[in-house]
């Protein structure tokens with residue numbers, strides 16, 4: 496297949512795109528390249544288009560069989576940083592992409608939605624499935640909710656959207672993020688040798704590894720329509736309490752002779768505490784999603800354990816820090832362009 500991946504240069508896309516290539520698919524990546532060109536640039540079978548999903552170039556869907564839509568702001572702080580840009584990227588653009596797919600005869604679209612649609616659910620005793628009531632809070636979850644509804648509105652014989660409500664992702668990617676709970680704990684343990692457990696770390700989180708999530712996307716792109724068309728799936732490996740995650744990160748570092756202190760901190764202003772079931776996705780597509788946080792933590796520690804501590808604090812690893820930096824740098828770039836203009 497020829498697959499167009501929006502946001503394919505990001506954290507998830509940097510694992511997904513090489514796996515699509517390995518399976519013999521051709522890939523066109525459409526991305527603003529906020530974090531620079533992806534590591535797979537120049538590989539056979541991949542084409543990079545530096546473009547914004549809010550203004551897609553003409554012909555970008557030509558020859559495409561399926562779309563995997565990941566582009567946009569990818570967490571709460573970046574969405575709140577510019578709610579207007581977030582709405583255009585994370586809500587309106589999805590609706591437009593669905594229209595463009597239908598006009599170009601592209602049937603299958605897999606969408607990277609989020610379990611944060613369940614965010615406001617206040618009963619962590621219940622394990623939420625795809626039929627549970629939604630309670631999106633804030634700009635990010637609200638825009639993902641709009642996107643889901645827009646895609647399902649377009650669903651029909653000529654258009655097969657598949658919605659993946661992704662749990663918080665963990666694990667190593669060539670475009671690394673340390674602003675996701677497991678990865679952030681590894682960074683804090685390496686840099687500060689201590690982990691703070693807000694509210695005692697009793698809150699539940701649904702999680703999935705980045706490799707297993709990439710495989711779930713591929714399964715949804717390749718599956719027969721009768722299994723996935725117009726369906727919504729939670730993409731969840733397992734649910735963990737934050738304290739459990741901290742303990743397993745600490746245990747991985749102790750093995751290296753680097754003790755880590757666990758400290759209790761105050762409850763955050765917004766408490767997120769929910770569990771989600773990934774059974775529908777596993778059962779329907781026969782997926783095992785086998786990677787545990789412990790496995791991923793071991794790899795992260797191996798990869799980053801030798802880096803100087805300060806390098807893990809680089810803004811490129813934190814979406815909001817990077818966006819703020821890009822925004823601050825914008826006037827400087829404009830000034831540089833002015834150097835080449837005639838002096839009055």
Ligand SMILES: NC(=O)c1ccc[n+]([C@@H]2O[C@H](COP(=O)([O-])OP(=O)(O)OC[C@H]3O[C@@H](n4cnc5c(N)ncnc54)[C@H](O)[C@@H]3O)[C@@H](O)[C@H]2O)c1
Pocket residue numbers: 501502503504505506507508525526527528529530546547548549564565566567568569570584607608609610661662663664665670672675814
């Ligand atoms: N990582 C997670 O834990 C997680 C969980 C649930 C949902 N998601 C969703 O999955 C998707 C991918 O997440 P990620 O972790 O890879 O994020 P990421 O921020 O690493 O990647 C997003 C990519 O999209 C690109 N992009 C951003 N805005 C764009 C625009 N307007 N036009 C074109 N390209 C643009 C960026 O350059 C980046 O390469 C996002 O939609 C995110 O909301 C992620």
